[in-house]
Each structure stands twice: as C-alpha cells, then as structure tokens.
Amino acid sequence: MITLQVSRYRPGQDAEPVFQDYEVPLRSDWAVLDGLAHIKDHLDGTLSFRWSCRMGICGSCGMTVNGEPRLTCGTFLTDYGEGPIRVEPLRGFPVIRDLVVDIDDVLAKLAHVKPWLIREGEELPLTAEYTQTPAQLEAYKQYSMCINCMLCYSACPVYALEPDFLGPAAIALAQRYNLDSRDQGDRFDLLATDEGVWGCTFVGECTSACPKHVDPAEAIQRYKLTAALTSVRNLLPWGRS
Amino acid sequence: MIFDVLIVGGGGAGLRAAIAVVEADPGLKVAIVSKVYPMRSHTVSAEGGAAGVIGEGDTLDEHAYDTISGGDWLCDQDAVEAFVAEAPRELIRLEHWGCPWSREPDGRVAVRPFGGMKRMRTWFAADKTGFHLLHTLFQTSLRHQEIQRYDEWYATRLIVDDGRVHGVVAMDIRTGAIEALAARTVILATGGCGRAFPFTTNAAIKTGDGMSLAYRAGVPLKDMEFVQYHPTGLPFTGILITEAARAEGGWLINKDGYRYLQDYDLGVPTPTPKLRSMELGPRDRLSQAYVREVERGRTAETPYGQVVYLDLRHLGEARIEARIPFVRELCRSYQNLDPVTDLIPVRPVVHYMMGGVHTDIDGATPIRGLYAAGETACVSINGANRLGSNSLPECLVFGARAGAAAAREAREAPAAGERAVRAQGADERRRLEHERDRRDGGAERIADIREQMQETLEEAAGIYRTRDALDKAANRIAELRERAAAARLDDHSTAFNTEMVAALELSSMLDVAETIVACALNREESRGAHQRSDFPARDDGRFLAHSLAYRGADGGPRVELLPVTITRWPPGERVYGR
Numbered sequence A: 001m002i003t004l005q006v007s008r009y010r011p012g013q014d015a016e017p018v019f020q021d022y023e024v025p026l027r028s029d030w031a032v033l034d035g036l037a038h039i040k041d042h043l044d045g046t047l048s049f050r051w052s053c054r055m056g057i058c059g060s061c062g063m064t065v066n067g068e069p070r071l072t073c074g075t076f077l078t079d080y081g082e083g084p085i086r087v088e089p090l091r092g093f094p095v096i097r098d099l100v101v102d103i104d105d106v107l108a109k110l111a112h113v114k115p116w117l118i119r120e121g122e123e124l125p126l127t128a129e130y131t132q133t134p135a136q137l138e139a140y141k142q143y144s145m146c147i148n149c150m151l152c153y154s155a156c157p158v159y160a161l162e163p164d165f166l167g168p169a170a171i172a173l174a175q176r177y178n179l180d181s182r183d184q185g186d187r188f189d190l191l192a193t194d195e196g197v198w199g200c201t202f203v204g205e206c207t208s209a210c211p212k213h214v215d216p217a218e219a220i221q222r223y224k225l226t227a228a229l230t231s232v233r234n235l236l237p238w239g240r241s
Numbered sequence B: 001m002i003f004d005v006l007i008v009g010g011g012g013a014g015l016r017a018a019i020a021v022v023e024a025d026p027g028l029k030v031a032i033v034s035k036v037y038p039m040r041s042h043t044v045s046a047e048g049g050a051a052g053v054i055g056e057g058d059t060l061d062e063h064a065y066d067t068i069s070g071g072d073w074l075c076d077q078d079a080v081e082a083f084v085a086e087a088p089r090e091l092i093r094l095e096h097w098g099c100p101w102s103r104e105p106d107g108r109v110a111v112r113p114f115g116g117m118k119r120m121r122t123w124f125a126a127d128k129t130g131f132h133l134l135h136t137l138f139q140t141s142l143r144h145q146e147i148q149r150y151d152e153w154y155a156t157r158l159i160v161d162d163g164r165v166h167g168v169v170a171m172d173i174r175t176g177a178i179e180a181l182a183a184r185t186v187i188l189a190t191g192g193c194g195r196a197f198p199f200t201t202n203a204a205i206k207t208g209d210g211m212s213l214a215y216r217a218g219v220p221l222k223d224m225e226f227v228q229y230h231p232t233g234l235p236f237t238g239i240l241i242t243e244a245a246r247a248e249g250g251w252l253i254n255k256d257g258y259r260y261l262q263d264y265d266l267g268v269p270t271p272t273p274k275l276r277s278m279e280l281g282p283r284d285r286l287s288q289a290y291v292r293e294v295e296r297g298r299t300a301e302t303p304y305g306q307v308v309y310l311d312l313r314h315l316g317e318a319r320i321e322a323r324i325p326f327v328r329e330l331c332r333s334y335q336n337l338d339p340v341t342d343l344i345p346v347r348p349v350v351h352y353m354m355g356g357v358h359t360d361i362d363g364a365t366p367i368r369g370l371y372a373a374g375e376t377a378c379v380s381i382n383g384a385n386r387l388g389s390n391s392l393p394e395c396l397v398f399g400a401r402a403g404a405a406a407a408r409e410a411r412e413a414p415a416a417g418e419r420a421v422r423a424q425g426a427d428e429r430r431r432l433e434h435e436r437d438r439r440d441g442g443a444e445r446i447a448d449i450r451e452q453m454q455e456t457l458e459e460a461a462g463i464y465r466t467r468d469a470l471d472k473a474a475n476r477i478a479e480l481r482e483r484a485a486a487a488r489l490d491d492h493s494t495a496f497n498t499e500m501v502a503a504l505e506l507s508s509m510l511d512v513a514e515t516i517v518a519c520a521l522n523r524e525e526s527r528g529a530h531q532r533s534d535f536p537a538r539d540d541g542r543f544l545a546h547s548l549a550y551r552g553a554d555g556g557p558r559v560e561l562l563p564v565t566i567t568r569w570p571p572g573e574r575v576y577g578r
C-alpha cells in the first residue's frame, strides 16, 4: 500500500484546500491516475478529477505530483518509493474543485493566435493536395505535437506573475502554423508584443515540464529572432509596409 | 435562444458536422455540447490512419468491396458507395486545413497498407492520426466564431414532441446547472460505448450516451451485437497497439514463436506483409484465431490473462521511429519494454462498436430533426466488422453529411416547440436533482455495479457467444438496472460532481448492454464479429438483415430485422490470404 495525500477543495464546504490521505495498493503497473480511480471507485466517491484516454494523448489528467506538473496517467506510483505521494491540482490555475482547474484562460489564448492555416487567394480544388516534403513537415512537426495539457503553463514563472502572457503552448502553436510551408501568415501582431514572445524571460521551465517534447522554449526563442528581424525590416524604408 | 443546429459531441464527427453547418450557411446558429473539451474527445487516441482512395491502381470499387467483404455483407452498399466516393475529398479537405499528413519524398500524401484492405489507401500522420485530425478540426473550428460551445456539459435527454426533436437537456458539469437548450435540429456525435466492457481501448468518455439518448426517445439501435475486438491490446491497460504495426511488417506469434495465423485460413507467412493476408487479415478473424490458440494451449500466461506476442524486432529501430514512434513510446511508458529489442505481449481488446443509432445515408434518424454521425451512428458502412482506418473517414464523411442535412432542415423546420422545451426541461431537472440528492440509502456503489455489468457482458457477449450465456446475461442486466437505480452516491454537491456523471454514464451503458445482449440472442448465426458457438455458420436466408432494437413498452428491448441494401456485390465468401 502507498499513501496518496490528495488536495481536496469543495466549494461551499472547504474555505480553502485541505489534504486528505488515502491508502491505495502499490502495484508496479499502476499510474497515479489508477490510484485516484481506485479512491473514487472504492473509497470515496466524492473525489473529482479529470481523465479520459489514460494513454498520454488527450491532455486531461495534468496535476501536480510531489510538487511537479505531471500527466498522472503516465506517472507511476512506484516512481515514488514508499511514498507518500502528494497530488494537487495544477498550479497557476484557479481551482474549480479538488483536482480540477479552470483552463479557460489558456484556451482563449490558444484561439487568439489564429491556429489555422492562413492563406490568400483561392483554395485548391478538393482533388489536389498542397505538396509538402518530409523536410518541410519536419520543420513544424514538433510544435504540432502539443496535447494542450497545460503543464507548461503550470511550470511557467512568468505566467504565474503576468496572467496576460500568451504563454508557452500558445506561442508554440502559433509557430506550428508559421513554420508550416502551407501557411502564409506570420501572426506578427499577436506574437511580437509584451504579452507575446517579449514577455518570456527564458527560464525554460516549460520545456522541462512538457511530456510531449514540444519544446515551447525553443519556439519562443526562435520567434524572438524572427520578430527582431521583421521589426528591423519594417523600420527600413525599403522594408514591408 | 433557439439553435438551428445543436451538436452533441465534439469529436471528429461532431466538429466536422459543426464546420459543415457554418460552411452551408454562416447565418445559422450552431452549438456544440460536449462532456469534455473537444480536443480531449476520443478521436484523439486513433493511431493508424484514415482510408481514402488516392493511389495509382486503386479504385473506389475496390475500397467498397474490401469494406463490404470485411463487413461480412452486412453493410448497406449504397452507404458504402457514398462513403468511398467522399472519403478522399474529406481527407484532402483536412490537408487544406493543415493536417500534418505523412508524406512521400516528393511531397505528396503517403499511404500505408491496413488490415483487410487490398490496396495501400490508408492516409496517416505517423501513428497519431486521430490526434492530428482532431486538433486540425478543432483549430479550424476556432476560426468560425459563430460556433458556440458548451464545453464540459453533459446531455441527459432529448426533447422530443410529436415525432420531432426540439432540443436537449444538459447539465453544466462545472456548476451542476441543468438547462433545456432549444434547437430546431440535433446531431448526436457522442462516439462509441467500449466502456461497457471490462477490457477496452476506449477512453473513459465512451459510454454510449448518444445511443441511450436516442433509444430512450424511441429511435431503434441497429446491429448492436457487432462489437469489434482488436487483436492487439496491451494486457492490463488495454492500450491499443495500432494495426499499423502489422502493416509496417510486424508478426503475430504464439508462445512457441510460431506465426499461428497460418493455421486459420488466413494465408501463408511471407517475410514482408502481403495485403489481405496473415497479419493483415480482418480484425474479427484475428481475434477469433487468438481464442483458438488459447484453447490449444499455445498462448502465454500472464497476471492479466493469456497473451500472444507482436514481434516488431526485425523492422529495426529506424523504421519503428519513422513510422510508428507512438507504439514505441506507449510500450516504453506503459509496458516497460522496447519493441526494438523485445516482444510485445498482446491480447484481443474491445475496440469499436459497429452498431449504433439507426440512421439513413444523411445521418437522419426516424425522429424528425434528429441526426447521428460517427461511431455512435450505424449508417451502416461497417456491417458485421469494421475495417481499420474506415472509421475516421466515416466521422468526416457522415459528420459533413449530417451537418449539411441538418443545416438544410433547420432553415425549414418550425421553431422549437417552446412548451415541450419548458415542460420536458423542468421534468428532467426534477429527475436529475432527485438523483443527485437521494441515493443515500442504498449500500452499493456505482463502480461495483459497473464492474458487474462489464463482467457480465464480457462473459456472454465476448468473441464467442451462446444462447445459454446470453439468456443469463439478459436477466442479470435487468437485475443490475434495478440495483443501479438504488445505488449510493457519496457526492451530492453541484460543482464538478463526477460521481453524478458516472451514475448517468452507467445508466447509458446499461441500455447499451441490454441491446447488445438482445440483438446477439436474436441473431442465430455467425457473421463477422458476432460468433455464436451454437450457430457457427452464416445464414443469409434468415439474417442478411440488420437488427433493430426498440425500447419496448415494458422498458426492455424488442428486436426486429431490416433487410440489408445490396447494390452491386451479392453475398459471397470472405477470402483472405488465398
């Protein structure tokens, strides 16, 4: 058996979050999420948390495990020795209930960066694809792997202090489209701002936290360079605009 | 506020439908109600690919024939013809929206082989096809700000009056508020129901809610006895190892290292994969072969049941990394092994529901204004056994069709019946509040009943079935339903009450379970994924027909038959590897 110390917060009942201990079986193939499911199914039906795919792809199950942002479906009980294991909601977000946080702010940011193909002119007919070589695909592929799990926001010290900061996943998402050979936008007005890439002080916590190797820190640094060059070009008389 | 089109479900089918509505008429009021954020929907888990004819030498007729023979002639052939014709366009549309399809060196979209398909026609985005497809659809939908979203709202009831739908009642999971949402048309796109079984690849949300919503409103559920077992799930977690692993050249071997499929009329082993042969046979036949191997004592024993092995070692690290990196990631993270050097233990796992809400070729159900699309619907193109990589394009093709049809109808449909919306909304609110508050008395938990239901289904309605076992299961499920009504809820609060959600999901799954068993009992033959040990042969004389399960006056299911539509391919023998 291993002890899970789970943060509980029930609006209207708890003035602030409190920890509650539960003993769950310590099995080698159980993830922290399996432990939580065991609690919910057999010990205490009132515990609330989000999950769905339990294979690291839907992005629902992010929580703070022993102080670090983790996908609980891919974090194993046995990684924590004898325990106890502390399970808290993702930091940096308002808590709705127990381990469930409010992510609407980040969702709005994702939508804000225009995460769709920007193209001018006529769309190709539905009989032909845009060609894209494997190398062109490789250029943005990594940034397309984001599962919106929000771990990077939870790890980001800038987002914690500056809620207007666009943040790692949204900037990586913008770069996913900027670097796509089929896309004709640059999302300059959205990214080259104090809330955009210039807000980032390059701590790199986002990249360490990311379970999908998206490397948002690199996306931000690369865009800073692009933005700097573009700004310079825009200032010159022969530049664009 | 009255929506023109209200879509329940934000997966592949639901999002495609929503975009189709705004494309048809941006002036229409459209909303998506989804119990999880759309990009969390189960479509995200799909790995292998999406079929659509583009390659040279391939034809629509061949895709149709593979689908129909794969479905053991239970597919409606008019629907299959429409499906294969529209699938390529839908996949190209996704390309135009930015989907990162894997490419040939010259920049064209690449295709791979897949089980039961005679040609290479499966488009893929490495082995995260569903993930990329869903995120592309979701991100494209963000462009259309007119699509209103109710994220983390749970639909509990269809509002139906006088043979026409007028909206849905849904609960805001975050606050517990229960509201009637009025709509001229409703599209159900709620996905499958694999969670009714104990061992499944399906995500937690796949509880058959849409099927149950339609069934309770009087729409029949079609072909519910056809439950697909995928031959290669990881023991314990049930995580899927995609068929793409076999398409890339993986072998299935038993505990003696023998490629056992050669003993089951699936062809002879070749070093490189041969289409429609051996490891690339259809899923029903492969899962059945596993059961025979267990009976012959040629499988290996593990704490999580008997397993065979998937061998990818001969593919080498480079190919595994390039074509199926997620398989490696999953094996490493969840099974603590590396397919580059180790055998992967696998066993059949419940994966997909061929059956679902009875619809026509536009997704329309017998209730006016009510549509269904995606895994929750049964059009039917999948017949008695779906071919891998047909269901993502099914979500796109029939999601788009249902969206377009609903948009058309919404312009003519009368305004939602206000009285019905108010009355049924109030009625449902009372019922749900009662559910949430009561239930202290009973001794049993939701989870206990759920587990018993799952075991019951697995025992009786697994890969092989008999009358005796099914009869017992029918009684048992009826009993479980009574117990579920009296079961205990620990949580009576309103904010994010996931136990309440679990109770609602359990009652959906009990509806599904009941219709699976009733249809399986009624079908006294073996066809595709439905194998009756007591009726081992296909019987076209009696059963070249769909099962339609109606909710009877006593609350239990009543099964009728509806002839299959045959256009150009008369029933024949299913031949693989010969």
Ligand SMILES: Cc1cc2nc3c(=O)[nH]c(=O)nc-3n(C[C@H](O)[C@H](O)[C@H](O)COP(=O)(O)OP(=O)(O)OC[C@H]3O[C@@H](n4cnc5c(N)ncnc54)[C@H](O)[C@@H]3O)c2cc1C
Residues within 6 Å of the ligand: B008, B009, B010, B011, B012, B013, B014, B033, B034, B035, B036, B037, B038, B041, B042, B043, B044, B045, B046, B047, B048, B049, B050, B051, B129, B130, B153, B154, B155, B156, B189, B190, B191, B192, B201, B202, B203, B205, B206, B209, B210, B240, B242, B351, B352, B373, B374, B375, B376, B388, B389, B390, B391, B392, B393, B395
């Ligand atoms: C592991 C795995 C791999 C697969 N791989 C492939 C593949 O390679 N190729 C292929 O073609 N197919 C594959 N499939 C099958 C395919 O992924 C699914 O059939 C398909 O994605 C279903 O999509 P959908 O839109 O119908 O439903 P889903 O994506 O499941 O979406 C259902 C939606 O309905 C919502 N919902 C459900 N109930 C309610 C309710 N009561 N109230 C409100 N909202 C509700 C959910 O929130 C969700 O948004 C795979 C399936 C699995 C399990």
Ligand code: SF4
Residues within 6 Å of the ligand: A145, A146, A147, A148, A149, A150, A151, A152, A153, A168, A169, A172, A206, A209, A210, A211, A212, A213, A214, A215, A216
């Ligand atoms: S960038 Fe990584 S950590 Fe951030 S949301 Fe995406 S997947 Fe999660």
Ligand code: FES
Residues within 6 Å of the ligand: A051, A052, A053, A054, A055, A056, A057, A058, A059, A060, A061, A062, A071, A072, A073, A074
């Ligand atoms: S449950 Fe889907 S990422 Fe963990």
